[in-house]
Amino acid sequence: MSDGIQQALNYARMMNVPFVFSSNGDGFVFHNQAIGMLGRETLISIAQQVFIYKRKASFN
Numbered sequence: 001m002s003d004g005i006q007q008a009l010n011y012a013r014m015m016n017v018p019f020v021f022s023s024n025g026d027g028f029v030f031h032n033q034a035i036g037m038l039g040r041e042t043l044i045s046i047a048q049q050v051f052i053y054k055r056k057a058s059f060n
Contacts, residue, residue, distance in 0.1 A: 005029055005041075 008020035009031065018034035027045040 005031055009033075 004024070005020070005022040008022045012018070012020045012033070019030065019032040022029045022031070027043060027048070030042045030044060032040055032042075
């Protein structure tokens with residue numbers, strides 16, 4: 001899922017943006033440079049997104 005993250009990070013540096021998302025269609029990688037060296041990248045699969053969406057929908 002992290003293919004393309006380096007390109008996104010390069011653009012983020014040029015624009016002074018502390019975080020980026022990258023996707024290959026199977027999920028997303030969230031890279032946050034605003035926090036320290038640990039835990040910078042979070043992988044979010046499509047299955048996790050569907051679960052979160054359904055859970056939120058059940059509360060509405």
